Amino acid sequence: MRIHPMSPENGANGANGANGANGANGANGANGANGANGANSLWAYSAWQPNPGLTYSLDASREALVRAQDLAKLSHQVLVDKKPTALRPQRVADAAVARCDPTTRLHLLATELLEGMAVAKVSGALDEAQLLFGQYPLLTLKRPDEQFFGMQLLRVLAWQPVRADRSTEIVTQVNPQYAYWASVCRLHPETTPRTIELTYLALHWSMLLTQRLKLLIDALRPNERSHLVQPLLLTPAYSALPSGHATEAFVFMRVMSALQPKSRSQLTRLADRIAINRVVAGLHYPVDGAAGRVTAEVLADVFLARAGFAGCASVQQRSFSVAGLGLPGDWDQPPSQVTLDTSAAGSPVQISVEPTLKWLAEQARGEWS
Numbered sequence: 179m180r181i182h183p184m185s186p187e188n189g190a191n192g193a194n195g196a197n198g199a200n201g202a203n204g205a206n207g208a209n210g211a212n213g214a215n216g217a218n219s220l221w222a223y224s225a226w227q228p229n230p231g232l233t234y235s236l237d238a239s240r241e242a243l244v245r246a247q248d249l250a251k252l253s254h255q256v257l258v259d260k261k262p263t264a265l266r267p268q269r270v271a272d273a274a275v276a277r278c279d280p281t282t283r284l285h286l287l288a289t290e291l292l293e294g295m296a297v298a299k300v301s302g303a304l305d306e307a308q309l310l311f312g313q314y315p316l317l318t319l320k321r322p323d324e325q326f327f328g329m330q331l332l333r334v335l336a337w338q339p340v341r342a343d344r345s346t347e348i349v350t351q352v353n354p355q356y357a358y359w360a361s362v363c364r365l366h367p368e369t370t371p372r373t374i375e376l377t378y379l380a381l382h383w384s385m386l387l388t389q390r391l392k393l394l395i396d397a398l399r400p401n402e403r404s405h406l407v408q409p410l411l412l413t414p415a416y417s418a419l420p421s422g423h424a425t426e427a428f429v430f431m432r433v434m435s436a437l438q439p440k441s442r443s444q445l446t447r448l449a450d451r452i453a454i455n456r457v458v459a460g461l462h463y464p465v466d467g468a469a470g471r472v473t474a475e476v477l478a479d480v481f482l483a484r485a486g487f488a489g490c491a492s493v494q495q496r497s498f499s500v501a502g503l504g505l506p507g508d509w510d511q512p513p514s515q516v517t518l519d520t521s522a523a524g525s526p527v528q529i530s531v532e533p534t535l536k537w538l539a540e541q542a543r544g545e546w547s
Contacts (some may be wrong), residue, residue, distance in 0.1 A: 181485065214291050224466065248415050275534050280375045282517035284382060287535055291383045291484060297390035299339035307394035309387060309476065311493070316528045317476040320499035321395045321419060322465060328401065329507025330463035334400045335511075336406060337458045341410060348459045351452055354381055358448060363434055363441050373437060376485075379538070384477045386539055389427045391473065392417045400460055418497075421462045424453035424470025424513050425477070432478030436487050437546050450512035464510045471513035472498040472521050483529035485539035495524035 181393040216276035222229040223236075255261050300306035305321040324331075341348075351358065356374070359365060365374055397419035427449035435442035475496065480490065482490035496518075500509070504522050 186466060206309040209324065253280065267387065269479065275537055280371075282468040283534075283538065284379055287379050287532075287538070288383050288386065290532055290534060291379075291481070292386065295387060295480075297387060299394055303411075305395070307391050309391065310472075311527060311529065314495065315524070315536045316480065316493055317391075317496040317525060318438060318497055319391055319395055319420065319469060319473070320391050320497075320502075321397050322500045326465070326500055326507045327398070327463065330409075330465055331400055331403050331500075331511075333464055333510045334457055334460060334462075334510060335404075337454075338460070340458050344455055344458045345410060346453075348455045351423070351455060352411065353449075355430075355452060356377070358452070359434070359445070361431060362444050362448060363438055370542075373434075373545050375465055376542040377430055377433050380429050380478070380481050384425055384429045384474070385422060385479065387477065388420060388422055388470075388473060389416065391420060392422070395419050397466070400463060407460040411459055412463060414462055419466045420469035420473045421453055421456055421466035422442050422447070422470070423456050424467040425474045427452040428471050428474030429471075429481070431466065431479050432474065433481060436482055436490070437542055446514050450482055453513045465505065468503070468505065468509070468511075468516045469498050471516050472496055472518070473523075475518060481535075484532040484535050486536035487539065490526050492526035494522055494526050496521040498524040 213290065217227070217229050218232050219227070221227045222232050252263070256263060275286075278286065293313050296310045298308055298310065300308055300318065303320075307319050308315045309317040309319075356365065359377075364370070393416070395417060397417045399413050399418050401409055401413055420531060428446075430441065431445040431449050434445060453462075453470065454464075456462040457464055476493060479490065479493040482491060498521060503516060505516075
């Protein structure tokens with residue numbers, strides 16, 4: 179998988195939104211006036227937007243430009259003089275990762291961050307799953323019982339009168355909510371590309387682990403319990419708890435707050451609203467957001483520790499169960515209202531720094547200094 183030019187982490191092209199959403203500039207799709215989307219642009223050269231005519235023309239141009247004496251000189255340099263032919267200096271520390279494009283760094287870092295992590299069922303339990311780092315359970319999630327979910331279903335239905343007011347937000351928050359986050363944090367693909375890359379990596383990695391937790395917890399969606407829900411959006415074909423949107427929103431809040439502390443309170447309120455909107459849409463129960471909040475706390479702790487952020491060298495072990503947190507069946511509060519202190523379980527676990535991630539985090543911090 180490669181990151182499409184429209185993705186927020188593609189800093190160079192993000193400003194133009196791949197021209198898909200920028201209908202006002204539709205005329206420059208054919209002539210490349212936007213520099214990123216035209217038929218003869220770099221995106222065509224990279225084959226994101228294939229243009230056989232450009233390929234043919236480039237080959238014809240090379241034939242006209244490269245002379246026989248140039249090839250003879252190169253052959254002599256390699257075969258007779260035995261001199262290096264590199265057109266750039268030898269790599270130094272960090273240069274290899276800096277040279278990689280954001281897509282490649284995403285795959286490299288996501289793979290490295292998954293090392294030592296595991297998701298597994300709790301032995302002897304059908305309704306519990308754990309996120310582990312080595313032998314240490316960083317997070318234990320317990321699925322609520324059916325009576326609890328029945329009460330939660332009533333809360334989902336109680337939100338339906340709000341749908342008309344929230345529908346546009348719900349639809350525009352389906353994918354990672356970079357437009358909403360950018361409006362709070364001044365994110366911009368030209369001025370904060372490494373911040374966008376760092377946060378996108380955090381979200382991508384978090385979802386790889388959260389989807390495993392969802393699979394093992396196997397909590398039914400609201401419309402799997404009642405046809406009265408009629409979700410505003412097509413219900414995702416995987417289980418509900420923990421809410422992925424809540425997890426992502428709170429992971430983003432934690433990572434971005436480490437870079438821009440003044441944004442924390444507003445990002446927290448935004449995370450709450452994103453999570454609640456999924457309930458309004460009929461896709462989640464309120465408790466799914468609460469579980470996402472606790473899951474995000476653990477995931478963000480791991481990510482920040484591995485990125486080498488000051489004061490983030492350890493991860494507090496946590497446990498999520500409605501009984502342990504004292505959540506009643508009709509609990510219907512924003513996820514930030516979950517008392518994290520009551521989720522603490524066990525001693526903090528020391529987490530080592532991942533050098534490549536630390537490099538990226540330092541680049542992101544530099545954008546805010």
